[in-house]
Each structure stands twice: as structure tokens, then as C-alpha cells.
Amino acid sequence: MDWYGSVFEMIDMRSFSNLWFWIVLAVVWSSASHWVLGVPFDMVARAKRSNGGQAAQDLEDLVRINANRIWFIVEETGLWLAALVSGFHTGMALLGWVYGVEFAQAVFLLAFPMSLVGLLSIASARRILNGEGQGEALWRRLRIHRTISQFIGTISIFITAFWGMAQNLVVQVP
Template sequence: MRSFSSLWYWIVLAAVWSSVSHWVMGVPFDMITRARRHGGEAADDLAQLAAINARRMLYISRNGGSWLIGIVFFLLTLLGLLAVIYRVEFAQAVLLMFAPMVLVGYLTLRLALRVESLTPEGGAGLVRLMLRHRFMVQLIGMIAIFITALFGMYHNIR
């Protein structure tokens, strides 16, 4: 259960953040860039896929959102107690990976609400929203990886 000194932990951390920053609300990044460059059919495809994923996420949040929030914050509390009070290294590592994902999930849900309310027709507005969301996710990821690396180095040195 040595997490911060394991190469596998760092590979999983990089893979998680790479995947999260590539898929913007379930839409692959190359589809967004294609819609921005070419427009037309690519922009229509982007609008349809974004609308489908936004409806899917909002359906889940409206029907089971309170249960989902309860479960997520229960797990965060459990991980926080194990990580801070009991100093379990595995819980610290999972908490440093999981806690920023809660913020990313909130931003993704907020993006889904904006896509539903604005209903852009696949034009520059939707592309701009999705690119801004991806930038915020990447910023959160860089900060999270930096904090995790600092904590991991401190833990290994100590």
C-alpha cells in the first residue's frame, strides 16, 4: 500500500487527468477542434453529441442527484478521516486523486446546464463553452498534480 513511492500510482494519476481533459462532457476533444476549424456537419455533430450528453447528465442529476451527492461526500469524508486522522497513505493518495474530480464533476454539471439552457446550434458559442471548460479542467489538473507531487515528495522524504 505504498502509494507515493509506486510508479503505478503516478501512471494512474497521469492517465486519469489525461482522460478527464480529453473528454469534455463526454465529447472527445478532436471533435471540438474539428467543429471549430470546419464548421458545417462537424459543428452539427458536436451540437447533437453535446446535447445528448447534457440531457443524460442532467437526467441522472435530477433523478438521483441527492443520493449521488450523499455518496460522494460520504466517500470524501471517509477518505479525509483515513488520510488526515489515521494517516493511511493509500487514503491520502486516493483523496488527492478523488477530491479534485468532485470539482471537475461540478463544472461538468454546470456546463451541461448551460448547454441545455443556451441550446447553441453547434456554432462558436458551444465550441467556446467547451474549450473554456477544458481549460478549467486542465488548470485544476495541473494544480492537483502539483499538490500531489509536493505531498508525495514530502511523504517520501519524511
């Protein structure tokens, strides 16, 4: 037996029965929930507790920098980015469900909901730049953003787990 065969015999390359896929899924969604517009959410809680102190100023500065960065990317490459992301999702969906490639299904089930979070980030950045960038309005916007991201993550994990269990029940291991 060659090296390639022995590696693939030891490591199950089917995505939904692989422990690493589920670890990646958990890390992706916990990171998306913790980092709101590139800012760790514990900074929001600290800024609320300081009630206008240095922590609040740091939060406002960091959110302003990240919102400006997100909006710059959208203005400069928005159309190209939308086309590339749409093409990627279409390719993964076709490979996954038309051609039956399980890895493409797994990538799609990770990438598509994260794209929704990306669209949410664009909308939140725009609102922050249009006047919700300070004080209570900023804290509220970041809290709403985090709650919606968590909702998307919960639905995504449920659908992925359901589909993964179905795939594991259907797929026959030789």
C-alpha cells in the same frame, strides 16, 4: 516465506512511492482534459474548421446527448449522489490524515479534484441546455470547460506531487 509476503515484498504498496500511482494520476488528468462532457476535444477543433458542416452537427448532437444524460442523472439522483460522494471524501480524508493511511490519502488526492471537474460538468451541461448548445457559443463553452479542467488538474498534480514527495521523505522503509 509465504506467497502473500513475497508479493508484498516485491511490490511496494505505499502509494506515493509506487510508479503505478503516478501513471494513474497522469492518465486520469489527461483523460479529463481530452474528454470534455464525454466528447473528445479534437471534435471541437474539427467542428470549428468545418464551420457549420457535418462535423459541427455531430458535435452538437453528441454534446446535447451527453448534457441531457448528465442533467437527468443530477435530477434523479442529485441529492443521494451528493451525500454519497461527500461521505466518501470525508471517509478518505479521515482515514488518510487522521489515521495515517497513505492509500486513502492517495485516493482522496485523486477523487476530490475529479469531483470538482464533475461539478463543472454539471454547470456546463446546464448552460448548454439553457441555450449554449450550438455554434460558437457551444465551442466557447467547451473550451472554457477544458481550460478550467486543466487548471484544476495542474493544481491537483502539484499538490499531489508535493504531498507525495513529503511522504516519501518522511516515511521510513524497514
